[in-house]
Amino acid sequence: MKRTKIKNGQPYPLGASVREDGINFSMVNSSNKECGIVFYRKGIEQKERILFDQKHRIGNICCAFVEGITASNCEYNFFIGDHIFIDPYAKRIVGNEKWRSGEFEHLLLRGGFDNCVFDWQDTAPLHLPYQQSIMYCLNVRSFTRHSSSKVTKKGTFEGLTEKIPYLKELGVNSIELMPAYEFEECEWDETDIATRQQIAYQVAHIDEKLQLDQEPKRAKRLNCWGYKEAFYFAPKASYSASGNPCEEFRSMVRKLHKNGIEVIMQFYFPEHIKQGYILEIIKHWVLEYQIDGVHLKGSRLPLTLIATEPLFADIKIICENFYLHEIYPNGVNPSVRTLGYYRDEFMCDMRRYLKGDQDMLKSFQYHMRNTNPKCGVINYIANYYGFTLNDLVSYERKHNELNGEGNTDGTDYNLSWNCGAEGPSRKKAVRQLRHKQMKNALGFLFTAQGTPLLYAGDEFGNSQYGNNNCYCQDNETGWVNWNGLSTNADVFAFAKELISFRKNHNILHLGEPLTMLDRFGQGYPDLSYHGEEAWKAQLESYNRHIGIMYCGKNESADEGDYVYIAYNMHWNAHRFALPSIANHKWVSVICTEENLVISDVERNTEYIDVAPRSISILIGRMLSEEERKQKNSLMIKDNTLQKTGVIQNKRCAVTSAPENTTKNNQKNKSKKGK
Template sequence: MPAGAVPAALGANWTGTGVEFALFSAHAEAVELCLFDEDAPAERARVPLERTGDTWHARLEGVGPGQLYGYRVHGPYEPLAGHRFNPNKLLLDPHARLLSGAIRWDDATYGFLPDAEEADLSFSESDSAPFMPRCVVVDPAFDWRGDAPPRRPWSETLIYEAHVRGLTRLHPGIPPELRGTYEALGHPAIVAHLQRLGVTAIELLPIHAFADDRFLVQRGLTNYWGYSSLGFFAPEARYLGPAGLPGLKEAVRVLHRAGIEVILDVVYNHTAELEETGPTLSFRGIDNAVYYKPAPGDPRRTFNCTGCGNSLDLSRPAVVRHVLDSLRLWVEEYHVDGFRFDLASTLARNPYDFDPECPFFAQLAADPVLGRVKLIAEPWDIGEGGYRLGGFPPGWGEWNDLFRDPVRRFWRGEEGQVPGLVRAIAGSREIFEPSGRGPCASVNYVASHDGYTLADLVAYERRHNWANGEENRDGHGHNHSWNCGVEGPTDDPAVRALRARQKRNLLATAMLAQGVPMLLMGDELSRSQGGNNNAYCQDNPTAWLDWERGAEEDPALPDFVAYLADIRRSHAALRRTGFLYGIPDPGTGLKDVHWLKPDGGEIAAGEWQDEHRRALGMVLGSDAPDGRMLFALLNSGDAAIRFAVPGLGAAGWAPLLDTGIPTGRPDAPERTCQAGGTFIVEPRSVILFRGIKQTG
């Protein structure tokens, strides 16, 4: 590149003989590149950058991978106008590919004097460099050896939500030096476990570089979940193993070879710099007025619809470009297959209200790289109008809390839950059809990282979050959970048996529903967090998966989950791309779904509001391309119910699944229920039959 030419990409890009440095700032007056030696508290050199438009840049020959650097940015310190430049603060490159070290919290990391009156209007002259991480120049080269993305259709997808460290930290089959690292994700023990379960995609909690918030460090805790981003281009360094960055790429390659996609949970809605009284670490000192959305009519304050102090302003082209560049890097350089967007409603606020035609959505859909990966929204934030389930564009999936909550409430035995349960099982047509999407837009789950684990969902009715240091005030207060009669651990065999059945009922409902099922890490091994439903700061055995204890707690549960996945994979009726309408076929008179009462009759329009209904039957698959029909019975009541066995195109029905059996496999699968007969469904059970075709 000729001297003075603008680099093609922002960040620090190694050319083979030197490094091109480039930084965006629209309002800066000068930018200095700071070069550091290992472990040095202060920079050994400052290099002034040249400005072309809003890009500040320089090319340094003889500099290469491993070079540590940061920036100092000069400009107006005018908080009332939204400008918070302070060259006394060492700033992280928003495009850095790797960070070295952690923040050592000190008042010097703030652009103002924290103890001053109207503190954020004051100006700090303390140098933050001794307390800041360093950016690292990296060589992105890697031999992918013919890697190709699995490109699983949504209809064939089973997601497993996991944490890099939590999944692998205690696995006895993984070498100690690899446990808790990216490399462990590709270890044969992890891959084999995922394959055994039938998982087709692993969704990783945030691996973008993130901060341990100051208030957590003061409590002796860490930001375990990682929802406090420092940079969107750098993998979190605490998960690096002996192989470094290539270890993450190798893990992706190995998972792909096993047919498993990799989805990243990404946090583009806010950063670790918090509100206007937060630290100056990167974006705030580079161009606060561009990167952060100001409060309406008050540039001094940050608009906070995330609950985390600030909101990135994706109504601005430069910020949209930044996020798209980050997403593209993860697809092109790390070969990831998709993204789950945390508090995704924030990304579509244009400028303050949710706009389904916002610039970010439009450019994302049109991007030739990003337009072909999986996109999943957490379809809400905490701001006004932020709950937007069903409001995302075609091609997106969405976490569906209107699946989670009715299913939980039905199985805990609440009355009046059948209508919501049926809507959820049928793919939430009322929610997703208006946007032109099918049932695969619904990501169905009963447990996720945010809340109780599956085991705790059936063992606790009250949160037990004292270890978080917030006097048990944090976390959800309404979880629709049921402890089955005893709060927490118990040796009572009846309670333990009921909990085992309830876990299977919840899992079966998620796996037999239309849409895309998602499992939480360790639910197949009865992982418990001791009733902590907000373990975001518990980087310890509370949140790690104890593989050995899990295997002892309910040894047949992994086989049950694997069997559910096999049933789903084997029956096209469970993996529809179009909604169920319940309209009779003109030729056969059969419907794509029949909702049945215990007497065998269909539930009529006026009967859905029966508050006391706790059981129903479902027949589907008469129109399935593989001709395989299914008959499901669900009973959340305390008493057994006798169901009339329907015909509806089948000569009879053979048992396929029983949640009262540890493995789910019926003891006598050859036993057939003849049409016109009856079948007794035990309390709190799911029974599934396969249809036997009529002959003649």
């Protein structure tokens, strides 16, 4: 070992900072106990202990500059009194490189160094507006761990990058990573007396190689998600295929940015985490890893401090709530919306409407148009907590028995409907209805004004077999099963079609409130509601169907863009009268069940019969010159015949009734005859 020399250090930044001729160490000690650094060689063997004395102390910060050591050949921990602990500012954690499950001993984790000199190749955060974002939430390990993922580096950052072509095919341009910083996946009840005695012995015999005296102890459970106190400055080592998590994470971000995909990281902070510490963590990831945003979870978050930090002026900051009156005083709206609401309201109400609950139309109206001039609004119908989309239409009760908690964990408030059978079913009618319901749910998500977020695998019907809390399932229950791409190919194709349609129609994602006025000068309001009569919605509590028309501008801004969406979550079919658009005809483009558009030339009206529990999306297509002439000719002819009395009250004759309606009419006639 090279001879070391101890000098006065710098208090900031806290943690370990590598310099040319040594390393600056800085730690917080709020007690009067002696404290310092424990050095290790590469591996477990202890190397040297350095005590901080009073001349190394400034306030409650103890710091020293150590000459003669390099980051390439040592690891470290801090100690205060008898307590050895990992530097909470460590840029890398050593000792947890292998994902663990089963029986394990407590590992001696150490702080390491980020030695990566990375070339970003002129890439930078993308700064996509909320209204242009298609978000996708995933867990790095479970996303590609299943053998069906067909990636070579399963369950890693590199494995995720192998799925970039898939994400682009789907239409995703923003991924939200569940905790991807370092955390201990094995959980114990608490540090027992024997373990505390071993730590005390370790401090007293600092220069000796220690052996654990006890048999390995079984972990209480596995935590695959990481929503716990963690080592927030370091990427998770077991998510690295290369053995260098810092470089691999940066490489993943760079590749995603090159392909037009943002990276948003989730952070969970228990309530005892200091608010200043949280701010430093976010700064670190923004500066060192060029992430595009953060989704903050916890009960005591410094939201106003974070939202007003100049460094974060152009990154997404997502949370359940913000103190907007503090962040934007005097009612001023930001020029760029960086804050984003992430709430369960959309999920709960849309699930209720999907299964046909009563009195949901007004809530449905609200969520479909909901935007905020100060914040983005992120919508989702399924997330990591709760049922997947497939399970939402396949189970009415949670089935968390495998979690080992007596099925008491996870929410009981699922708002689900199993379509007639609990769990897997061989009945064709049940399976078809489930597929249709999944498509209906996707229809809600991608036609609402807010930013849509998909949970990984929902686009092709991934199932967790009724488990709505897979935090400890590092197996096929918790992993994404990519075989759904073939078994549920119709759902995947529908999801892609919806995303593409949304992107091609700006009126579906304006990013500003719809006014229900003729804001684009097309002669029609930007938003209007309809029902069995055009321009008149039927919002009674017992109704479950509504039509919504949007009027905007096409991409070249030279023509109107007309979109009409008929939603019918009733178990009966309903006929919608389509509003008449001058020189346009309604054309069905996307539907969850084939529906018939009917023209009544005499009334100059079009109708659509919408099947039970289905959605139809139509666009107003401009008539060709020939079609206009033909339409005008028919109208002139009908008017002439009407005036001469040739036609009297035969308007129904021009409207062809669907087969079911005809049969019902015949039945009614035969009953009357009897």
